[in-house]
Amino acid sequence: MAILLDHVNYIYNEDTPMAAHVLKDICLEIPDGQFVGVIGHTGSGKSTLMQHFNGLLRATSGHIYYNGEDIYKDDYDMKKLRSKVGLVFQYPEHQLFEIDVFSDVCFGPRNLGLDKRETELRAYDALRRVGLEDELFYQSPFDLSGGQKRRVAIAGVLAMKPDVLILDEPTAGLDPKGRDEILQQVKKLQTETGMTILLVSHSMEDVAEYVDRILVMNRGSVLFDDTPRNVFAHYRELEEVGLAAPQVTYILNELRNNGLDVDTSAITTKEAADEIMKLF
Amino acid sequence: MKMIKTDKLTYEYIRRDDDGNVEGITTAVDNVSLDVDAGEFIAILGHNGSGKSTLAKHINAILNPTHGTVWVDGKDTSDEANLWDIRQTAGMVFQNPDNQIIGQVVEEDVGFGPENIGIPTRQIWERVEESLRAVGMYEYRKYSPNKLSGGQKQRVSIAGVLAMHPKCIVLDEPTAMLDPNGRKEVIRAVRALNDVEKITVVLITHYMEETIHADRVFVMDRGKIAMEGAPREVFSQVDKLKELRLDVPQVTLLAYELQKRGLQLPNGILTVQELTQELSRILAERERK
Numbered sequence: 001m002a003i004l005l006d007h008v009n010y011i012y013n014e015d016t017p018m019a020a021h022v023l024k025d026i027c028l029e030i031p032d033g034q035f036v037g038v039i040g041h042t043g044s045g046k047s048t049l050m051q052h053f054n055g056l057l058r059a060t061s062g063h064i065y066y067n068g069e070d071i072y073k074d075d076y077d078m079k080k081l082r083s084k085v086g087l088v089f090q091y092p093e094h095q096l097f098e099i100d101v102f103s104d105v106c107f108g109p110r111n112l113g114l115d116k117r118e119t120e121l122r123a124y125d126a127l128r129r130v131g132l133e134d135e136l137f138y139q140s141p142f143d144l145s146g147g148q149k150r151r152v153a154i155a156g157v158l159a160m161k162p163d164v165l166i167l168d169e170p171t172a173g174l175d176p177k178g179r180d181e182i183l184q185q186v187k188k189l190q191t192e193t194g195m196t197i198l199l200v201s202h203s204m205e206d207v208a209e210y211v212d213r214i215l216v217m218n219r220g221s222v223l224f225d226d227t228p229r230n231v232f233a234h235y236r237e238l239e240e241v242g243l244a245a246p247q248v249t250y251i252l253n254e255l256r257n258n259g260l261d262v263d264t265s266a267i268t269t270k271e272a273a274d275e276i277m278k279l280f
Numbered sequence: 281m282k283m284i285k286t287d288k289l290t291y292e293y294i295r296r297d298d299d300g301n302v303e304g305i306t307t308a309v310d311n312v313s314l315d316v317d318a319g320e321f322i323a324i325l326g327h328n329g330s331g332k333s334t335l336a337k338h339i340n341a342i343l344n345p346t347h348g349t350v351w352v353d354g355k356d357t358s359d360e361a362n363l364w365d366i367r368q369t370a371g372m373v374f375q376n377p378d379n380q381i382i383g384q385v386v387e388e389d390v391g392f393g394p395e396n397i398g399i400p401t402r403q404i405w406e407r408v409e410e411s412l413r414a415v416g417m418y419e420y421r422k423y424s425p426n427k428l429s430g431g432q433k434q435r436v437s438i439a440g441v442l443a444m445h446p447k448c449i450v451l452d453e454p455t456a457m458l459d460p461n462g463r464k465e466v467i468r469a470v471r472a473l474n475d476v477e478k479i480t481v482v483l484i485t486h487y488m489e490e491t492i493h494a495d496r497v498f499v500m501d502r503g504k505i506a507m508e509g510a511p512r513e514v515f516s517q518v519d520k521l522k523e524l525r526l527d528v529p530q531v532t533l534l535a536y537e538l539q540k541r542g543l544q545l546p547n548g549i550l551t552v553q554e555l556t557q558e559l560s561r562i563l564a565e566r567e568r569k
Contacts, residue, residue: 041459042430143295146328173375173456175327175486177525202459205530242429242461247489247530247552254556260563269530273537279563280543 003030003053003164003196008062010048010220022048023059024220032163033194035187037207037228040217041242046200047090049217050166053198054085083112086162090169092153096141101127101152104141108160119159126158131185147178154182158189164196165189171206179203183210208232208246208267216243232267248272281354283448283480284316284339284370288348291334291503308334310503311348318447321474321481323491323511326500327525332484335500336450339482340370353447368397370448371441375456377433386428386436387412387421393444404443411442414477415469431462435469442473448480449473455487463487488515489529492550499524516548531555 010023022045030036040046051057052064055071055078064071071081089095098104105123114122127137130151136144141152150170157165167186171179183199187210190197201207207214207228214231216224218241224231232238235245235253245267252264252272260279266272291309294302309331316322326332337343338350341357353369355362374380383389387408394404412418415435425433434454441449451470455463467490473479483494491497497514499507501524507514515521515528518536528536535549535558543562549555 041461169457173328173453173486175525176488176527177522178328179486202463204460239461242459244460248534251531251534251552251555254552255559258556258560260560269534269537272534273541276534276538276559277541277543279559280566 002032002067004028004065005052006063006065008052008059008064010045010052010057011060014060022220023052026062026222028215028222028225030164030196030198032196033190035190035197035210035212036199037211037214038198038200038217039202039204039207039214039243040223044217044241045220046217047168050087050168050198050200053164053166054082054087056087083160084162085164085166086157086160087166088154088157088168088170090172092156092170093141093146093149096149096153096156099140100138101132101141101144102137104152105155105159108156112160122159122161123155126155127152129158129185129189130155131181147174147181150174150178150182151185162195164198166198166200168200169202170199171201171203179206186210204232204244205246216241228267229265233265252276281318282315282351283318283320283353284314284482285351286335286338286345286348287313287350289313289335289338289345289350290347291331291338291343292346307503309338309345312503312505313348314498314505314508316448316480316482318480319474319478320496321471321483321494323483323485323494323497324500325485325488325491325497325526326506330500330524331503332500333452334503336372336452336482336484339448339450340372341366342372368444369446370450371444371446373434373437373441373449373451373454375453377430377437377457380437380440381425381433384424385421386417386423386425389425389436390439390443393440397444407443407445408439411439412436414442414473415439416465429462430458431465434458434462434466438466438469438473442477442479446479448482450482450484452484453486454483455485455490463490488527488532492529499526511550512548514548515550 005026005028008023008026012020012022038046096104102123105126106119109119109122132151141149170182183206189195214228215222232245232249235249248266248269252262252266255262256264262275266275289309289312293306293308295304297303324332341363344358350357352366355366357366381389383392390408390411391404394407412421415438417435455466470481471493474481492511494511497511498505506524515532518528521528531552532549535545535555539545545558
C-alpha cells in the first residue's frame with residue numbers, strides 16, 4: 001500500500017492568459033513508512049504538490065492512487081482521505097483558535113464524529129507524542145512560545161490518526177533547539193508508528209540528518225529523487241536551482257580540492273568528523 | 281556618537297485574564313544596557329521568547345521602555361517629539377516580505393515611504409533608483425512584487441526602508457521564510473549596506489552562519505544579554521550556546537567535534553576555508569615529524 005502519482009500535471013488558471021504550469025508530469029511512488037524530504041526553491045511547486053496528496057488541489061491531468069484506489073473516482077471518499085493524509089501547513093500556529101490547548105487538539109477528532117472519550121484519548125496521546133508538557137494542556141494556546149504553539153498545531157493533525165503526515169516547513173522561524181526537538185519527534189513518530197512522513201524544508205542540514213529519501217523539485221518537475229547522500233553529491237546542480245548542500249559537504253570537497261584524500265559523501269557532522277579522522 | 285544606546289532598558293508586559301484582571305507581569309527585556317556605534321554590524325541571537333524582537337522594537341520606538349532609556353542617534357525614544365526623526369533614522373524589516381509590500385509595481389512600493397514624507401518627485405525617483413541598485417533589484421523595478429521570489433521580495437522590502445535614508449536598519453529574522461539562495465541574496469545585500477553605505481545594521485536571526493561577518497554578536501536569554509563578543513569568541517563556546525537553545529555554524533560544530541577527538545584546532549573556526557587551512561597545517565606538521 002502506498003501513494004502513487006501517475007503523470008500528474010497541474011495548471012493554475014488554465015484557459016486564461018495567466019495560466020501557469022506548476023506541476024509537470026510528476027510520477028512518484030511513496031511506500032508506507034518512508035520519511036521523505038522535499039526541497040526546492042520558492043515557487044518550485046513543493047507546496048502545490050503537497051496539496052495534491054490529500055486532494056486539496058485536483059490535478060489538471062493524471063491520476064493519484066492512495067492504497068490502490070484512484071482518488072479522482074466519482075465515488076471516492078475524499079473526507080476519509082483527508083483524515084488519513086494529514087497536512088500541516090506553514091505557520092500552522094496561525095490556525096489555533098480554541099480557548100485552551102486541549103480543546104484545540106480535540107477539534108479535529110470531534111469533527112470526525114468520535115465520542116468524547118475517544119476524542120480526548122486521542123488528543124492526550126497526540127500532545128504526548130509532540131512532547132508537550134502536561135501542565136500546558138489547559139493554557140491558552142496564545143500564551144505559548146513559538147515552538148510550543150507549533151507542536152500543538154501538529155498534535156491537532158496527529159489526533160486525526162493519519163497514516164501519512166505532511167509537514168510544510170514545520171521549523172521555519174524556530175530557534176535551533178526548537179527545530180531539533182520537532183524533527184526528532186517527527187522521526188520518532190515514523191519509527192514508532194510506521195507513519196509515512198513528507199517533510200518540506202529549506203534547511204539542507206535538517207533534511208540530511210533525518211530523512212530516508214529526498215525529492216528535489218525544480219520548476220514543477222522532479223529534478224532528483226534519491227537518498228540524501230546521492231542527492232547532495234549533486235551539490236553544484238543544486239546550487240544552480242537555488243539550493244545548496246549541507247555545509248559539511250563543502251568542507252569535504254574543499255579538503256579534497258586541496259589534495260587531501262577524503263570521501264566527500266558525508267552529509268552530517270558526525271559522518272564528516274569520522275571521515276576526517278581517517279586522515280590522522 | 282553612539283547610534284543606539286540603551287540604559288537599563290526594561291520592558292514588561294501585563295498579562296490579563298478574560299475579565300481584564302491583572303494575572304501577572306512578564307519581563308520581556310530585563311535591564312539591558314548596550315551601545316552600538318555608528319557603522320557597526322551587530323547580530324542578536326536568542327531562542328524563541330528570549331526578548332530579541334521586543335528589544336529590536338525599541339530601536340524604532342514601536343515600543344517604549346517600562347523602565348530605563350533608549351537613545352537612537354542621540355534622541356530619547358520615549359520623547360514623542362522625537363518619534364518621526366527616530367523612525368526615519370532607524371528602519372525596520374520583518375520576517376514575512378508579503379506583509380511589508382504594498383505597491384503594485386516594485387518601484388512604486390519603494391517610493392511609498394519617501395512620498396509619504398513629502399520628498400519632491402524628482403528626488404523620490406533618485407532614491408528609488410539608488411535603493412534598488414543597492415540591493416541588486418534595479419532590473420526588476422517594473423515587475424509586480426507578487427511575481428518575485430521570496431529573497432527578491434525581501435530585498436524590495438529592504439530597498440523600501442533604504443529609500444527613507446536611514447542611518448540604521450533593524451532586520452528581525454529577514455531570512456526565516458526563504459530558501460537557501462534567497463537567504464544568501466538577502467545577507468549579501470545587508471552586508472553591502474553596511475560595508476558600502478556604512479549603515480548601522482542590527483540583524484536578528486536563528487541562522488548562526490549568517491552572523492559570522494558581524495562585528496559583534498549578542499546572545500539573549502530571558503530578557504537579558506547572556507553572551508556578547510566577536511563571532512569567534514561567542515561561537516567558541518559551543519556547550520554554552522547549546523544550553524541557551526542555540527547552535528553554532530555547522531563548520532564550527534565539525535571543528536568542535538574534531539577537537540573532542542583530539543585534533544589541535546583553534547577555538548571558534550567560522551568558515552570552510554579556515555578549517556581546511558587548519559587541517560592542512562596539522563597534516564603538514566605531522567609529515568615533518
